[in-house]
Amino acid sequence: MKKNRAEIDCKTCHKKFYVPKSVAKAYATCSKRCSSQYRSIRQKGRKITWGRKISVALTGRKLTQKEKDAMRVRLKREWQTTRKNQRTKNYPQQIAILRKRMTGKNNPMWKGKDAGKGAVHDYFRTRIKKPDLCPRCRKAKPYDLANLTEHKYKRQINDFMWLCRRCHMQLDNRKPPQHWLK
Numbered sequence: 001m002k003k004n005r006a007e008i009d010c011k012t013c014h015k016k017f018y019v020p021k022s023v024a025k026a027y028a029t030c031s032k033r034c035s036s037q038y039r040s041i042r043q044k045g046r047k048i049t050w051g052r053k054i055s056v057a058l059t060g061r062k063l064t065q066k067e068k069d070a071m072r073v074r075l076k077r078e079w080q081t082t083r084k085n086q087r088t089k090n091y092p093q094q095i096a097i098l099r100k101r102m103t104g105k106n107n108p109m110w111k112g113k114d115a116g117k118g119a120v121h122d123y124f125r126t127r128i129k130k131p132d133l134c135p136r137c138r139k140a141k142p143y144d145l146a147n148l149t150e151h152k153y154k155r156q157i158n159d160f161m162w163l164c165r166r167c168h169m170q171l172d173n174r175k176p177p178q179h180w181l182k
Contacts, residue, residue: 033045062086067164115154121145124160138166146171 006024007016012034019027024115029035104110111119125145134142142162148171149159163171 010034012041076144092150115153115155117153120155121160123155124157127157128160134164134167135161136163138167142170 001060005018006021007018008024008030010030011015011028013030015030017027017030025122029038105112115123116119128145131142134140135164142164144163146152146161146163147159148161154161169175
């Protein structure tokens with residue numbers, strides 16, 4: 001026997017192998033192949049119990065297999081309905097409360113005036129409704145959320161507007177691509 005090692009007999013192939021003594025209780029097999037075989041053999045006779053375990057103490061006498069199966073079905077149904085009700089009744093309210101609590105200045109990640117250009121655009125993307133057509137030319141769909149006050153990014157809703165790409169470039173005094181001019 002090796003020093004500080006425990007000798008274990010594999011449960012499937014019955015080979016002897018060594019593992020550290022500190023983890024000896026966790027090992028039952030020598031390899032992944034043996035492990036998968038061992039798990040499949042062990043789980044064949046198991047039945048799934050939902051929620052609470054069924055014991056003799058529940059009735060004070062031994063239950064027949066038919067009674068145990070009926071109790072399992074009842075407990076499974078009870079467990080599923082309680083989980084479903086908890087999720088549907090309380091979950092949306094909890095999320096709504098968290099959203100209210102964590103928005104704007106209440107959020108620990110809030111930067112206020114120090115926020116970057118992308119963060120300010122993201123902030124207004126959710127707060128300004130996107131129109132069907134560009135409000136300037138009334139021809140194309142708006143794709144850009146444009147800043148109207150010459151790149152001074154303030155958190156004021158009047159400083160931003162949804163525009164099509166062409167109107168946005170004209171507003172920023174940028175040259176449009178050549179294929180737009182044709």
